[in-house]
Amino acid sequence: MMYNNEHFEPVITKFVNEPGCETIDFYLAKENGYKALEKALKMKPAEVVEEVKKSNLRGRGGAGFPTGMKWSFMPANPVDANGNPKPKYLVCNADEGEPGTFKDRLIFTKTPHKMIEGMIIGGHAIGSNKGFIYIRGEWFKESRLMQKAIDDAYAKGFLGKNILGSGFDFDLVVYMGAGAYICGEETALLNSLEGKRGEPRLKPPFPAQVGAYGMPSCVNNVETFAAVPYILHQGWEKYAKMGTERSGGTRLIGVSGHVNKPAVYELPMNLTINEIIEIAGGVKGGKLKGVIPGGASAPMLTAAECDVKTDYDSLAKAGTMAGSGGLIVMNDTVNIVEATYTLLKFYEHESCGQCSQCREGSHWLARMFHRILNGGGNQEDLDYIAKICGNMAGQTICAFADAVTGPALSSVRKFRSEFEELILKGGLKGIGKEESISHRAVGAHV
């Protein structure tokens, strides 16, 4: 079969090009819709968790934590201080804000029922009767589509009381965020869900002990949930076989940038980055210069390093990460300093500002890159960028500071000559490009 993988078949995107694929009727008629739920409800919760564990499904949000293991961390019968039972919550993280990542939106607009079914199965598996779908503030259309899909599922009896006569109740609530990248971090998401400032929480306690509204909660990505019905319906072996030894199934890769066919592709994980670029129609308008393999936070790879497989472990070995599956391709017309500055502006704007290093460091880095672009840089700055990144990475509550240092540090390390050229020639003007826009105009409120 295609992609050098005899076991591969699309798990999520099989029907996304057909008209009406987002409706419940299409899902029931063509995609064996809610059959997996029927099967799961006849199983014991622990068996469902075991099935997901064996499938090697890993979280598709960025960190790649094994989903089955995350579900098994949920306490069986949590009680409060007075001995009364506490509710458990299942939360879907649909705060897809990573630059270069747009896979979850495809699921929301084309096959929302797959995710809903996955959530109901997840609710059954962890013993939760309530699920929240946290949607990023900018997704007006997507949240309406999701609400419509949920209403349809209620009408058909897949949500609500006594689902399919099993005695299991499950409710789903759509919650819109207010527009913050950091709310994609699970504890910041929980704070935002509670109506607080979207700032990551100090861990421990982890969400499995103290989550949404102080109750045990489990947060999973949209794509993770969307893969669950397939695992239950087709069996874990089939799903696990598609992937690598330590990570089962397929991945949605959003290819963007200088390729001829930018889109979301569902691919097996044994492909190299070069092969994926080939599938996406090849590099457009020049030669390949470098890629960002897993959304903006992943360290860059040069063209020479693109012969690496895209599973979690191979990318980690290459010094970068699979992240959220956004592959940004850059050809040789791109100025890396300018491209990195664009990302740093984003991070400067999106740091929640709790931890000293991240708040001040993201700001400092962005301004430093801006100065270099405008001809004010010197050689010492390049060493200092590494020093700033060293003081930021791994020192904060969440991984945001590490995300900032990903592009900043890798760009200086791998494309140092471009920085030096800018410094020697006096910025973008010196190499015949337009001067970068004023720093003050960049989303700053002061």
Place this chain on the structure above:
Amino acid sequence: MSNITEFDIKKPKVDLNYASDKKPVHSDPNPEAKPLPKVTIDGKTYDFKPGDTIMQVAERYKVHEEIPRYCYHPGMPIAGTCRMCTVEVEKAPKLMTSCSTPAADGMVVHTRSDKVMKSRTGVMEFLLTNHPLDCPVCDKAGECELQDYNYEYGPGTSNFKEEKRVFEHATTKKLSDKVTLNMNRCVHCERCVRFTDDVTKTNDLVMVNRGWHKELEATTEAGLTNEYQGCLTDFCPVGALTWNDFRFKKRSWFLNRKPSLCDGCSKGCNIEVHSDSEIVYRYVPIYNELVNGHWMCDAGRSSYTSYTNPLRVIAPLMKHNDALHSTSIQTLLTDLQVHLKNAASIQLVVGTDATREEAALLKEKVPTIIGKNIAVSYFNGTNGVQTSADDKKLDELLKMKDLTPNTKGVEEQGLSPLANGEVNADIAILFRNGRAGIPKMKADQKVVLWGIWSQDELKSFPSKNILGVIAGLATIEKEGSYKNADGIVQKFHPAITHKGGALSAHQVVGVWKTLN
């Protein structure tokens, strides 16, 4: 609390987790039953109670001077955001915040390893990038944690060549009549926000915006409204929040710092009196777990002004030709003795702001010296409070209804409250220290005023009725003890030396005795 009888007020001993809501999830229900677990910090092994954080253990055993911190405050929930208190824990991949990480049995911690010091230097450099470094004109200079920690951990130099962040509209912003904000100096520790959220529960303050332009603002247009705003300026680690009353009055390094008690209500908050050349500039609270925790109210903090009031009588006054003239204590007492010996009936009213020692002394000695049977009673004078039974808490924190410091201590002397708050004698000796009320008098009753009186208060008596005024010492000027509303007896010593002609009750009684 009842078994605690007496203790001296001390400098703060930091015992943590005072109001923290982030206790570890699984705390040991019965820690005493087993041998205590042990943690190794900087090469030495210490016992700890399950649930203690690394910082608590280090603090208790004084492992080093201090683990530096900005966001952490023992009276508030743990935030763990400033990242200044990180320590190296063996086998942990990253540095851990000592304020939030519970100590575990067998854990090996290094609080000053190279990795830790490098991280702290990094944090200091980041915090200083956008700090204006306007120490010469900053009121916090000298008692600023940013200065102190920079001296110890800071990088010394910085490569920051960018423009600094400036909050133009919040460089001198009044958050209320009492507190001024300079946002440029803020290091975003958010102690202030957590204080209004979790301690006063008034939710006065909030951070708006995000990241580097995150800014502190009052939640309502009224600004700060809570009664404990002064505390914000105490624990603000930098000069972002400053106390208007103290702002630009004195450099902090000129201040003498002596412990004393606030006598503004029956709580008896422990304070530090900050003075220079015996002039008081401010009160700040000091930690006492049993009494006031870390805090004190704004009314108490501002009460130092009553002792520096220019109208306070600070010399003995004697009546001569229906007017009061300053004189020596001997002359005054000789004159008073004549009046008192001739009086048909005398009543001694002790205000509940007298110290325990003063109350005992007056009750015992004054009748003997005058040589007559004298009715002795006490008077509180706070609206609605006659005895300590009428006292109650006004809020969840510290404020009490009884505005005198020693009602319980005076009651202890076996005195009875002044019936109906009225004096029933020809001559009344009113002893009070400016906090207790003034009893009702009849038009022709003569009075001898003793203690702390202001000229305004003298005017409440017909001038022909005042036989004399014996000027006394204030709480911060004298020695003694108060018994607070919870029955805790607290001793105090002079924090400043009185420079006027006022005398302590013991000195007055001593002189009086020699005149007989």
